[in-house]
Amino acid sequence: MPYNNKKTTNEFCTLEEIRERKDALLDEIQKDHDKVSALWNQTFLKRDEVSKGDYIASLVSNGFMAVDAILLVRKLMKGYSSLFGKGKRKRWL
Numbered sequence: 863m864p865y866n867n868k869k870t871t872n873e874f875c876t877l878e879e880i881r882e883r884k885d886a887l888l889d890e891i892q893k894d895h896d897k898v899s900a901l902w903n904q905t906f907l908k909r910d911e912v913s914k915g916d917y918i919a920s921l922v923s924n925g926f927m928a929v930d931a932i933l934l935v936r937k938l939m940k941g942y943s944s945l946f947g948k949g950k951r952k953r954w955l
Contacts, residue, residue: 874880 872883874883
């Protein structure tokens with residue numbers, strides 16, 4: 863969404879004109895704040911599980927991700943265990 867940068871030069875003659883402009887700007891800022899808040903809240907809506915099948919599918923998916931993460935950590939520890947202070951150390955004789 864492009865941002866419209868409206869630069870208007872207003873000449874104010876009285877304090878009442880300044881107050882009116884200030885109130886108008888505050889209203890615009892509040893409307894923008896409400897728009898941003900609504901969009902932010904829509905971004906992070908928690909989706910509801912509609913059926914037991916979806917629930918089970920999410921459990922299986924999370925289980926596979928956990929197993930994959932464990933296997934990755936195991937592989938990294940096996941290859942780079944000397945960095946973590948474990949494993950066989952070479953002795954220089």
